[in-house]
Amino acid sequence: MALRLHNTLTGKKEEFRTLEDGVARIYVCGPTVYDYAHLGHARCYVVYDVLVRHLRASGYRVIYARNYTDVDDKILHRAAEKGEHPKALAERFIQAFEEDMERLGCDKPDIEPKVSEHIPEIIALIGRLIERGHAYQSGDDVYFSVESFDEYGKLSHRSADALRTGASERVSKEELERKRHPADFVLWKGGEFEGATYESPFGPGRPGWHIECSAMSMKHLGETLDLHGGGLDLVFPHHENEIAQSECATGKPFSNCWVHNGFVEVDKEKMSKSLGNFFTARELFNRYEPEALRYFVMSVHYRSPLSLDWELADDGSARAFPSIEEAEHRLETLYRARERLETLPEGRIKPIEAPTPREISDLEGRLLRALNDDLNMPVALSEVSEFLRGVNELADRAMAKKGSITRAAYEEAREGFEAISRILGLGGSEPQSILERIRDRRANERGLSREEVEAKIQARDEARLAKDFAKADSIRDELKALGVELHDGPDGTRWTL
């Protein structure tokens, strides 16, 4: 069975095919680095991370490129505001972005090209477009001529004519006068820009927004990509323009498959910087395990809106995010099951023959099958849920009086966790440390110290040892009132909240 993906270009689910057998060349539009990544970015890059992991697990050699837009108006504005050099500002946010991605469990792309390091390629591409009659110089700028490309609009399913009316209302008079068609877009913006001026045959200036991705993807991955991805908001105009300029320059299809992920919404509205209703990844990391955010993102199909619900505190700030909280609880369930499996006494695992429970068997195959259907991550997670139930059942069985399990089932369960970690990027940390980190963070939020709780537990254990259950239970009730749950086990009492 092969991967089927929804291709924006055709509007249909299609089998994913690559130009070169067994090699997948993928380009994803990266962030413009003038601010911290928000949950929308997190979602997007988690989605493509899972796509890449899935392809690798399916045997592809993947070459994954994701750019940094480090030359851009917004960067210049922000830099001017902060009195910082644009390049320094961009570098600062690239660093922050890389930290955030790592915490989300996203593998580093193979290639991370920056606009500032591809100016010659961009200039060459613009030159090629002028030569072929698809671009024209007007004043200090160079524009792409939309009318020179018959297929303009094929990705976003609209016509240049339809755009004429729409665009003319929004484009300034001066700009309109410089353009032949209102939908023409700038390839080279002439002028002097503090900290971002480049020499070119068209005069000093800097690249327009769209041309960078064409130039960088062609340089690193070739003239035709197997897959190009990005947020839904990039379909038009960004990706439409990428197609136009690339295909006009090369005469070849730019990308055979286009994948777009849906938005993150807050209160039914798209989360975006321009609306100001965004939460940065790092502010959410302060309140939840980054891996819980990853789980949360994966709980919804990538093309559907992901709505972030929140509970308000009295002062109007966000008090809690219930769905991320739920994801964090699921993550704890995952790690608890893994820990139980890994700490089973060797003597309970027997080299006997018996069928391995269905829930445990071939989790990797089940995950790949789920993801093969247009990267259905919620179904993959439902497979994980069933697997975890199977693992707990196994652990129960092993720990029952005179209980034991087969070596085969034990090994297959371990392989299951390995597959979850490798393919979904979940559950790969050391269970005890992550579980304690989550617990201690929650305790901290409630003003509880670990020492305080553990002292009370010790007092209760002494009471229990003395069979003074009334006292032991009163201590437990006291802790329960604080939100602390106790779990008595063979090797002592553990606590969670």
Add this chain to the structure above:
RNA sequence: GGCGCCGUGGCCAAGUGGUAAGGCAGAGGUUUGCAAAACCUCCAUUCACCGGUUCGACUCCGGUCGGCGCCUCCA
């Protein structure tokens, strides 16, 4: 105005022509000194509404209502 998406149990969320995955919450049980965790059982004759096509529709077609997105920078 043009293009497009969505409406599934108390909540979240898959499915998209053959009779509703999974999770959270809830109820009962096993286990436990009692709990918690874990496990077992139960929890939508029904998929916004109205028509139509079909042997059969949550799934296809038409309409209605409700919500959202793109057409301008945005993941």
